[in-house]
Amino acid sequence: MVASGPPDTGDVDPDPGATGPQGDLPEAAGRRLASGSFSSGLTVPDFAACLQMGLRPVGLVQGFCVMQWGWYGAGSQYMRGMTPFGFGGDAPRGVYSESYSCPHGGFAYSNEHRIWGQNYQQPWVEAAWAQGFGSAYSRMVEEAGAVGAHGVIGVVDTTRHLADMNVTEFHILGTAVVVEGAAAPPGATPWTTYLAGQRLAKLVEAGYMPMSVVAALASVRVWAYCVTEMLMEGTLSRFGGNYLPVSEVEQLSRAHMAARSLAREHVRSQLGNDTLQGALIVANTQSLAQGDEVIECALRGTRVRRFKDFDPMDAPRPTVRLS
Amino acid sequence: MTQPQDLPKEAGHRLEELEHGLFTSDLSVNEFLLIKEAGFHPLGFVMGSSIYHTGIQARRWSKSQELTKLTEAMYNARELAMTRMEEEADQLGADGVVGVRLDVNYYEWGRDAAEFIAVGTAVKAEDGTSHRNKLGKPFTSDLSGQDFWTIMQTGYVPQGLVMGTCVFHIAHRGIGQTLGTVGQNVELPNFTQALYEARELAMTRMQDEANTLEATGIVGVRLEEKSHQWGSHTIEFLSLGTAVTKSAGDVTLPKPITVISLDN
Amino acid sequence: MTEPIDLRAEMRLAADSLGKPAHDPPSRAVTSDLSVDEGLLLHSIGWEAVDVVFGASVVSIPPMVWTWGSGEIAPASDAHNQAVRGAAKTLGEQCSHVRGHGVVGVRVEVDVQRHHVDVELTGTAVRPVRGKDPNRAFVSDLSARDFTLLHNAGWAPIGLAFGASFVYAPRRSMGTTMRQSSQNVELTNFTEAMYAAREAGMEHMQRSALDMGAQGIVAVRVSEGPMWFANHAIGFTAWGTAVRLEAESHQYLRPEVILPLDDAVVEFEAQSLR
Known part of the structure; x- marks a missing residue:
């Protein structure tokens, strides 16, 4: 789930039969690096x-x-309600997932009414x-x-x-x-x-020594349930014919927070008690349909460790340029 | 003055005027001052150009391979432009050329033809010592005036702008291959190998040029990838940098002072 | 002025330390999206980074609010303000949770769509080294550099001041459009709509700052223009950091004058006219 150096190569080699360049640099690289x-x-x-x-x-x-x-698009592998963890099932321990169910009495108003929704980590x-x-x-x-x-x-x-x-x-x-x-x-x-x-x-x-670059990606899939769909698409509420008022789309807010927090946790798990310096966070949302989304958050930075006492630098001189 | 064999007559005339002490340069005032600070004087704006027709080479749909004919074309065209620029500099009696830029232009009138241009500012040492490279030619470098001053402070001197290129065709994948691994994210070792090799070839060729100049190393290496007009499966990997040699003298760059600018 | 540091010796010391246990490690991992410069500037005033923190909020906008009407589009303005408040609140809570005093360098990403507003905030929680836990965490989109300068001048950020406003630009009647087609005239209703949007947006922002007890708002940025999905709706947002003088009086920085000799570097660029 997390990449950092030095990665555990025993863990990341899916196909031992494949002869990738690992342990086998191209001829050109060897020649280049050997030159004076x-x-x-x-x-x-x-x-x-x-x-x-x-x-x-x-x-x-x-x-x-x-x-x-x-x-991993909508319907390509999993039908609605059929998560990789089983039908409406919960994720195993340690994997983020939360389910949402229809607040409208559990009654299916039509086949298209989404009585089920789920956010889960991929x-x-x-x-x-x-x-x-x-x-x-x-x-x-x-x-x-x-x-x-x-x-x-x-x-x-x-x-x-x-x-x-x-x-x-x-x-x-x-x-x-x-x-x-x-x-x-x-x-x-x-x-x-x-x-x-x-x-x-x-x-x-x-007083910091760099140790390794650290990077991780978190991916969260959102299957919207009826309330999220109505809020996101502005469809008419079927209950009393009113529109839903301005309100927080909780399922999505939570999914966005989850993707970011997961990325942070993935990286944290690689840091020990060290510091991640210069973190760069890139979040990317792919909208699929009616509130269904895939949210990916990549986080990278340099793991650094203190090697001497904290000693604040002199305050820099403020300057104004004359040109 | 001996007329170089390779340059158009008009260039010769423009250069003659420069020999009478006038200098032209696309350097900014800051760069001009820093070139002077490094002990050099600008002589003139020099350039070289070559319009080159790139041949066609058959590609095999399912095989990743280098397209050697295209590689040669891209390399020779740039080399010609660079050599012509060096000749102009040589004619001015320059020690080197700084701020070299290499551009490729495509024109509507020439399909499969492209203009390769090299431009820069010729400079000469003020104390009369020669800074020409091992081949007796003016050095070339893509360093800005600031970078030129900085590198001189570290005890390294530029030898030449070196480059290596490799035009590579990346295989298409057959339907069967794609279906076999559908829905899985797995490594494709053949692709990895192909892209790896293409870049390494470009870099090795660059390094070979540096070795010819007996350089200690290459700074500011950049790897660029361009598909030009060949479609997405054919990519030129271009590697560029300035070859440098350690000369006598140590790093004389003082430790910078820390400031915080209140400018926007 | 202290002795100039021997960088080579320092680098050797650092490299040789890798085989040894960490020197005075923090009790838990620290994450920070600050640059080295920003980290050092914070150190120079005795502050340090604690953790990268996030706030995200998606708020719905009811249907059919964009098309017809006059004056402010209240549901859209409310939704936007609520989303920013919600995201900033989460950010502040995350900051307090890791015992930060505030969040600096907040990066703001906003996406306004027909049916929802999506606000995402990212920043780094900071606190004074060995400082006491604060009552309340501030949120600021000022960079750590700006925060340091303000701090040195005796000022402190107290929160993110924000205001959004959406208004209808009324349509001209068919007759008016025809009459005006060949004239140079001011389109007064558009002018008025823009004015109204700006006024309302700035007013929202100022009120949010006053509610925090601010003395001023610095680094205000505004964005405005028609919504891509509704030409006749004009949106206006204003952001800034609410500040207050913490010291007895303003501390003057008295800058030195310098003459730099650096240009933007000329980058190589092969242009291909595809």
């Missing part, structure tokens, strides 16, 4: 800052994973995303390890959906560095961070 000169994805200011703090770039490292990306989508991200990540770390790097800085990750090919590509890259004069990281597994340049220098100066 380094390449670095850093901008010049970031490169300068990197040298200033005693980091020696050894090469640009990257990892990929292309996943088939299926569609752990299988989350797991697939984590697999894609995790595999790409571990390949990047593998490349970095292969060139004897201590860490990977300036990590950039992109997730691209190639709709006409029905695939999603996970791509992660960064610049592998050696900390001059420092011992190899524990387990010889390089640390990773989204930060580079002066931002990284400032973080270290403030």
Whole structure:
């Protein structure tokens, strides 16, 4: 459900028969990384800052994973009321789900009256995303390890959906560095961070050491029940012929909160007592029909740990530019 | 002055005027001042262009492969534009070219033809020392004036703008393959491998160029992906960066002071 | 001025610390969407991030309110105001739950549709290092940087001031439209509708700030215009952070003057005219 480094590769390999690039870098990569000169994805200011703090770039490292990306749309796999947990069933422990039932006396006014509604977490989508991200990540770390790097800085990750090919590509890259004069990281597994340049220098100066990039996706499916549908679509209430007044659409508000909270929990479970720095939250809602939705929330950032006492920096000098 | 074999006559005339001490440059005032701060003087605005017809190559529907003919076309066209720009710079007696931009333009009159342009500002060291690269040519770099000053402070000097490209055809998937895994999100190792290899090829070629220049490394590497006019399954992976060499001298960049700007 | 720090030594120390147990770890994990700069600025005034917090609220708008009528479209305005209040309340509660003093850098995402308003707020709960628990958490869309500057100047944010208003732009009669078709005239009813919407929206915002006991509202942002699904309805929203002077008097920052030599970097761009 959660991807972070170093990912547990025993967990994310679904098909041991497939010969992916894991443990098997393309010939070109080996040749490139073995050549004498380094390449670095850093901008010049970031490169300068990197040298200033005693980091020696050894090469640009990257990892990929292309996943088939299926569609969990309305009716494609599950009929209304038929959740992956059984007919109207509840999710197993630890998986978010909540049901809503018709307040209109349980009487089916018509076949179309939605007497049932449910919000539930989709752990299988989350797991697939984590697999894609995790595999790409571990390949990047593998490349970095292969060139004897201590860490990977300036990590950039992109997730691209190639709709006409029905695939999603996970791509992660960064610049592998050696900390001059420092011992190899524990387990010889390089640390990773989204930060580079002066931002990284400032973080270290403030007493934090980056450990790994951390990312997770939460996915929540909403099957609207009658009240949600009426509120969202403005259909006439069949009870007394009135419209429903301005009111909170509780099922949706709760689903939105759930997706975000789940993403936060997924990441939290990877942090121990450390800090997630520079979190980036991207929430995306896909409307299917009449209040039915899929809400996805991705959260990523750098896990950092304090290595020295808290020491506030001097207040910066306020300036006004003359140009 | 020897007329370079490769440039149109008009370019020669424009450059002659520049030799009389006038300089032109698309640098901003800030960049101009920083170039001077780094010990260089701008000589003139230089450019190179090549209009290139890209050939056609058969693609196999279900096979991921490099389209070597297209790769060569994309590479040669850029190389021609760059070389012409370097010739202009050479004619001005420049040590290098900063702020190089590479553009591709498509015109309505030429299907399958594209114009590749390289533009930049030629510069020369004020103390007369040569900063030409290992091949005796002016260095090229896509660094801005600010970046140029910064890199000089770190003890590295630019050698050349290096690039590598790879045009790759990504296989279509057969109906049978798609049906077999319907409704599951699983890794497709062949796709992973194909995209991986395409990018690695581009980067390796870039690195090979850097090795030719005997560079210590490449900074500011960018990976770009363009489908140009070939449809979504054919992608050009272009990798670009500035090759640098460690020269004598250590990092002389002072630690920046922290300020908080009250400007909007 | 303290001794300049040896960054190389510091980096080595940091890298070598990875094999050792954490130094003075917090009692639970901390999450923060602040940038390094913002985190450091907060540290410089003795504050720290606690947790990323969210507030979301979806509120329905009854059908048929957009099409005909005159004056303010009260159900739509009410729905919008209620959604913002609801989301901000959840955000404040989440903040209090993790013992934060307030939420800074709140990112506001609003989606107004024909039948509902969807408001989503994301921010980071912050508090003074080893500070006491507050009575009430503030919510502010000011960045941590702005929060720090205000703090240094003696001011404190107290809450999100917000106002929304939707009004009908009356239709002109057929006769009027015909008469005006070849003239240069002010469309007074549109002007009036825009005025009414602005006035009502600003009024809502100001009232919400006064209710909090604010002395002012900073960084007000407004958005306005016709609704895409109903041309004859005009929407107006205004956002800002309500502030109050906490110190005895305003503290002057006395900025230094600098002359920077940086431009926006010229980025490579291959243009393909597809």
